[in-house]
Amino acid sequence: MLLIKILWILHVIVALLLIVIVLLQTGKGSEAGFAFGSGAAQTMFGASGGRTAINKITIVLAVCFMVISFSLAFLQSKAASGYKGVLDKAKKIEQTQPPVKTDNKQSEPVLPADK
Numbered sequence: 040m041l042l043i044k045i046l047w048i049l050h051v052i053v054a055l056l057l058i059v060i061v062l063l064q065t066g067k068g069s070e071a072g073f074a075f076g077s078g079a080a081q082t083m084f085g086a087s088g089g090r091t092a093i094n095k096i097t098i099v100l101a102v103c104f105m106v107i108s109f110s111l112a113f114l115q116s117k118a119a120s121g122y123k124g125v126l127d128k129a130k131k132i133e134q135t136q137p138p139v140k141t142d143n144k145q146s147e148p149v150l151p152a153d154k
Contacts, residue, residue, distance in 0.1 A: 040114070040118060042114065043111065043114050043115070043118070046107055046110060046111050046114070047111065049107060050104070050107045050108070050111060053100055053103050053104050053107060054104060056100055057097070057100040057101060057104055060093060060096050060097050060100060061097065063093060064093055064094075064097070
């Protein structure tokens, strides 16, 4: 399942990017964050400041994270639906092997007589 492996790698990358973007955001009263300096955020993201660009990136990464999560859950459930379990394998092995014959005959248990 190459698709599942690719999705897992993409999922980890998106998760790490989402963590970084969320950590770059600041509270409501601040500008774009300490990572860009005091005036660098306005020149980097335009006249409106960094809040809109960082918010858009956060929304896109969050949507990608959710879509990949649902896709992985769906694909893993499809892959796991063919699993029969250990007991079904044991029944198949038991049915394919011939029964074991023994020569020693066991007598029936002797019950104690009533007095």
